[in-house]
Amino acid sequence: MSVFTLPLGDDALLRPLEPWQAQEFLDHIDRARAIVDPWIPWAARSTDLASATAVLQRYADDQAADGGRIYGIWLAGTLVGGVMFTRFDAVSGVCEVGCWLEPAGQGHGLVTRACRLLIDWAFGERGMTRVEWWVSAGNTRSIEVARRLGMTREGVLRARYPHRGERHDSEVWALLAGDAPATGAKAELDGLMAAFLDAFTNTAGRVADVAAVRDLCIPQVTIVNNTGGEPVAYDLDGFVEPRQKLLTDGTLTEFSEWEVAERTEISGSIAHRFSDYRKSGVRDGARFEGAGRKITQFVRTPAGWRISSMAWDDE
The missing domain is CATH 3.10.450.50 (Nuclear Transport Factor 2; Chain: A,)
Structure with a gap:
C-alpha cells in the first residue's frame, strides 16, 4: 500500500495515480469509457498501454513542476475512478478540479469526498484563492457534484468546444477561499x-x-x-x-x-x-x-x- 493514502470510507482509498500503474489505469478506462469519454478528453486517447502511460506521465511531469495532479479512487481494491487538478497555478492562486468514475464506483459519494480533500488541501495547505470546476452543460452528474461541494455557478460559455461533430456549452462553477458554508x-x-x-x-x-x-x-x-x-x-x-x-x-x-x-x-x-x-x-x-x-x-x-x-x- 502506498504511504500516500487517504481513506474515503466504504472500503475506498484515495492515492496518487502514477505511470507505473498504467495497465491498471487502462483496464479501468476500458470499463469506464462509455460514460467518461464524452467529458474527459484523455479518455478517448487512452486506448493502449503506451497512450495510457503518456497520460499519467504528463500528470507526473505537471506535478513535478507544481502544476496538475491526478489521484485514483480504489474501491475494495479496484481502481474505479479518480480526481485531479487539471490546472494548478500557485502564483495566481487559482486551480481547477475535475473527476471521473466508472459505474461500479457510483452511488457511494466517493467523488464528492475526494474532491473535498483536494479543495481543503488547496485552500488550507497551499493558500489558493479560487477553485474552479469547468463542466459540460450536459454532464449532469458532474454538475451535481459541484453543487454538493457548495460551488457557485458563475456562467455559461456557449458552444465553447467541439465533440463528435457538435459544439457544447461549458458551465463555470467556483469556490472561493472566503466562501462560508451555509449553516x-x-x-x-x-x-x-x-x-x-x-x-x-x-x-x-x-x-x-x-x-x-x-x-x-x-x-x-x-x-x-x-x-x-x-x-x-x-x-x-x-x-x-x-x-x-x-x-x-x-x-x-x-x-x-x-x-x-x-x-x-x-x-x-x-x-x-x-x-x-x-x-x-x-x-x-x-x-x-x-x-x-x-x-x-x-x-x-x-x-x-x-x-x-x-x-x-x-x-
Missing part, C-alpha cells in the same frame, strides 16, 4: 431542496423514489405547474403518483434535475426560495435538456423545515 436554517433548507430534486433522479440504473417527497412536505402542500396556459395545481398524491410511474415504467430514464442558482429569504418560521434549475433525461428514447424556475415556500414545523407550496415554470 443553521439556510443549510437545512439547502438540504431539503436537494433531497426534493434527488427524489426524481433515476440515472445510472438508480430507481427514482418520488414517494420520498411526502416526507419533505406538509400534508396540505400545494404544487402548481404554471408552464404554458392554465395553471395546473396538485395535491400531494396527485403530484407524486404519476411521476413515480413515469420514472419507473421506462418512459423517462436517465433523468436528473438540479439547481443552478437560488435566492433564499428566511423570516422566523417561514421562508421562500427562488430557484433557477436545469434538467436532462431520455423520454421515449429521445434525449432532452430543459430549464426553468421554481418558487418554493417553507414552514418550520416541530419536525423541522417542510415545503408548504411550490410553483414552477419550464422554459
Whole structure:
C-alpha cells in the first residue's frame, strides 16, 4: 500500500495515480469509457498501454513542476475512478478540479469526498484563492457534484468546444477561499431542496423514489405547474403518483434535475426560495435538456423545515 493514502470510507482509498500503474489505469478506462469519454478528453486517447502511460506521465511531469495532479479512487481494491487538478497555478492562486468514475464506483459519494480533500488541501495547505470546476452543460452528474461541494455557478460559455461533430456549452462553477458554508436554517433548507430534486433522479440504473417527497412536505402542500396556459395545481398524491410511474415504467430514464442558482429569504418560521434549475433525461428514447424556475415556500414545523407550496415554470 502506498504511504500516500487517504481513506474515503466504504472500503475506498484515495492515492496518487502514477505511470507505473498504467495497465491498471487502462483496464479501468476500458470499463469506464462509455460514460467518461464524452467529458474527459484523455479518455478517448487512452486506448493502449503506451497512450495510457503518456497520460499519467504528463500528470507526473505537471506535478513535478507544481502544476496538475491526478489521484485514483480504489474501491475494495479496484481502481474505479479518480480526481485531479487539471490546472494548478500557485502564483495566481487559482486551480481547477475535475473527476471521473466508472459505474461500479457510483452511488457511494466517493467523488464528492475526494474532491473535498483536494479543495481543503488547496485552500488550507497551499493558500489558493479560487477553485474552479469547468463542466459540460450536459454532464449532469458532474454538475451535481459541484453543487454538493457548495460551488457557485458563475456562467455559461456557449458552444465553447467541439465533440463528435457538435459544439457544447461549458458551465463555470467556483469556490472561493472566503466562501462560508451555509449553516443553521439556510443549510437545512439547502438540504431539503436537494433531497426534493434527488427524489426524481433515476440515472445510472438508480430507481427514482418520488414517494420520498411526502416526507419533505406538509400534508396540505400545494404544487402548481404554471408552464404554458392554465395553471395546473396538485395535491400531494396527485403530484407524486404519476411521476413515480413515469420514472419507473421506462418512459423517462436517465433523468436528473438540479439547481443552478437560488435566492433564499428566511423570516422566523417561514421562508421562500427562488430557484433557477436545469434538467436532462431520455423520454421515449429521445434525449432532452430543459430549464426553468421554481418558487418554493417553507414552514418550520416541530419536525423541522417542510415545503408548504411550490410553483414552477419550464422554459
